[in-house]
Structure formats: C-alpha cells, structure tokens
Amino acid sequence: MFDAILAAEPTIRLVAFLGVLAAMALWEVAAPRRRREIPRVVRWTNNLALVVLDTAILRLTFPILAVGLAVLAEERGWGLFNNVDVPVWVAVVVSMLLLDLAIYLQHVMFHAVPGLWRLHRMHHADLDFDATTGLRFHPVEILISMGIKLAVVAALGPPAIAVLLFEVILNATALFNHANINLPRPVDRILRWIVVTPDMHRVHHSIDPRETNSNFGFNLPWWDRLLGTYVAQPVQGHTEMVIGIEQFRTSRDLWLDRMLIQPLRGPASGGVLDARSHEVRSSPISSKQIQLGKDQGDQRQ
Numbered sequence: 001m002f003d004a005i006l007a008a009e010p011t012i013r014l015v016a017f018l019g020v021l022a023a024m025a026l027w028e029v030a031a032p033r034r035r036r037e038i039p040r041v042v043r044w045t046n047n048l049a050l051v052v053l054d055t056a057i058l059r060l061t062f063p064i065l066a067v068g069l070a071v072l073a074e075e076r077g078w079g080l081f082n083n084v085d086v087p088v089w090v091a092v093v094v095s096m097l098l099l100d101l102a103i104y105l106q107h108v109m110f111h112a113v114p115g116l117w118r119l120h121r122m123h124h125a126d127l128d129f130d131a132t133t134g135l136r137f138h139p140v141e142i143l144i145s146m147g148i149k150l151a152v153v154a155a156l157g158p159p160a161i162a163v164l165l166f167e168v169i170l171n172a173t174a175l176f177n178h179a180n181i182n183l184p185r186p187v188d189r190i191l192r193w194i195v196v197t198p199d200m201h202r203v204h205h206s207i208d209p210r211e212t213n214s215n216f217g218f219n220l221p222w223w224d225r226l227l228g229t230y231v232a233q234p235v236q237g238h239t240e241m242v243i244g245i246e247q248f249r250t251s252r253d254l255w256l257d258r259m260l261i262q263p264l265r266g267p268a269s270g271g272v273l274d275a276r277s278h279e280v281r282s283s284p285i286s287s288k289q290i291q292l293g294k295d296q297g298d299q300r301q
Helices: 002-007 009-030 040-061 066-076 088-112 114-124 131-135 139-156 160-177 185-191 198-205 222-227 256-264 287-300
Strands: none
Touching (some): 066 139, 088 139, 160 198
C-alpha cells in the first residue's frame, strides 16, 4: 500500500494543496480576522505566479526531491533510521518531529544571517496577511531550503511515508497559519499548544522587529516555547498591528518582478541581528502612517 501511495505523491500533494487553499480562501471570506487593505487581484495573482515559478525552478534544478531521496536512502542504507532497529511507527514519528525541528532552525537561520534574510524578507514584505502569504518565497530561498531538507533526509534516513506525510502536513499548516481567519479565542488558546495558529504566526509578520523575530514555527508550536522565541500576542493587537517590513511599502512592491529583485535592494535591516529586534518600540509606527507612506510611494512610481 505504501508503494502505491508514494507512486501517487505528486497527485496527493497537489490535491491536498488545492483543497486546503480553497478551504482557507472560503473561510477568509466567511470569517476574516482583519480588514483587507490590498485588493486580492493584486496580491493573489502575483503570489500565485510566484508559486508556479518556484515549482518550475525547483523541478528543473533538483533531479530528486525529499520523498524520492528517502526511497533511495532506504535502498542504499543511508541515514540513521536505515541503520538502527526500531519499529516503523517510531521511525515515522521521530522523523517527522526532527524534520519539523530542522525547519524551525532553518527559519531562525534565515532571519539571523543577513544574506539569507535578504532572501527571506520577501516573504515578510507582503502588505496583507492571508493564505497566499504562506506561498510567497523567493526562488533562491526555495532552492536553499530544499538543499537543507535533502541533507536532513540523507542524514536521518526516514521512512519515505514519513517524509510524504510531513510535506503534506507542512504545506497544509503553512496555508492554515497564514490564513486571515477568525478563530474563536478559546479555540485558539487550546489549538496553539498543538499547532501554530494564524494568531500565533501573524505576530511573526508584524512590522515591529522584536515581533518579526519571534514565533518561527510553521507547524509545531513547541520549539518556540522550548527555545525562548515565543511571543503570545502583538503589542498593537491583531486588528491594528501593521503587517510587513518598513523597507517595501508600496503596492508596486507586490508585483512579481519587484519581488524577484528585492534581495538586491536596500540594507538588510529587520533580521535577528538588528538591534531593534531586542527592544520594544517606544512609539510603534501606526497603520495611518504606513498607509500615508504607501500612498506617497505609489504616486512616485
């Protein structure tokens, strides 16, 4: 049965992705958490075009991806779990936990290393926060991330089914925790002990560097709590907080061509090494100030 599931990997991943994306889009319309500031047609067309570009580049660059490498590692005896005698269910569970920890650490690294932050900040420069924000990553970041993931898979030697489950769940939770959905507060308080919720992850997309450099988890919330990077709520509250980073605030910056050249523009401020990441703002920038700056920037285009 596992062989049949692995053979259908592309179909499984595509169906899961489209299903979750559609569900989140409908939920956002029915029960939004925040008022939408930018027309969907601007953000969605460019964010989804970026996903198509990322996927094409990834497939053309790597002859084998994570699930395929897990199968190859099992055949050739590579990695930890292909050389220790443990029950399959233990290997699956531990592999998924370690893969998630690797994603967390990678995310911290992309905030801490200035060159990597230049790539990753494109994800943070979205001016609104919804499910498509979870798809907005620079192609070079996608390639580096896949290289890291392949190295982890080769070292762990996880069961291929564990890698497939992890990939599907990670993609689904990335769409979920970026969604602009209004979860009841009691539900959010309980759920964020099990999975990263939209309210928990939205803090990570605050313009305040102290909040930007917190809540790094995409799937499991435990690493942030255990390693001291957890911030429960944004200082300005979820409906008033400003999304994005200070450098790129015009609607023109949301276009695909601008996103692709963004790593080359401006200083690499806003990452973990930015001194402001360790200070609470004495006078947080307001939504009104940001909107004024955005409108003036649009007029200069």
